[in-house]
Amino acid sequence: MPATATSSRQASLVALRFGRLAAMGTVAALILIAGVWGSWGTAQHVMLTKGRERGTVLVDRCDGGTCTGPYTPASTGSTARKSVVIEDTVAVRGGQTYAVVVKPGSDEVVRSGPAGILYSWVPMGGALLLASVVVAGGLRRTRVAWALAGSGIALLTAAFVTI
Incomplete structure (x- = not known):
């Protein structure tokens, strides 16, 4: 060639x-x-919880992919709510209490702590x-x-x- x-x-x-x-x-x-x-x-x-509402939720009812329960505040400036919504996943079981962070401007919460960080x-x-x-x-x-x-x-x- x-x-x-x-x-x-x-x-x-x-x-x-x-x-x-x-x-x-x-x-x-x-x-x-x-x-x-x-x-x-x-x-x-x-992960960026500074200035966000933190507290706990006692899951009392799950249906349609979401769970609800009363929210108890743990941080200053956070207000108690009769019912908040958390996504129904393997990380959430009815009757359990979870540490959560409230999404700004809503009644939706996500798990916090090591489990919440890793799951996210x-x-x-x-x-x-x-x-x-x-x-x-x-x-x-x-x-x-x-x-x-x-x-x-x-x-x-x-x-x-x-x-």
């Missing part, structure tokens, strides 16, 4: 490799951004696991993929254990 055919073939292989790396890197980054986006909606209320970051744990597959298969970076997968598994396991 002439030298120009070989160099042109090598150039096209380099371009294809760069395109694969760019595409898979973008997909992995988007998956991780989506994980943060999905987690931050709840995590911001649980569960979507990020799933995103880490999914991104690890993309990084391993698309970018062929197995060490980075194992680190992402290990982080995701650790986050999901910690959330499961604390809940």
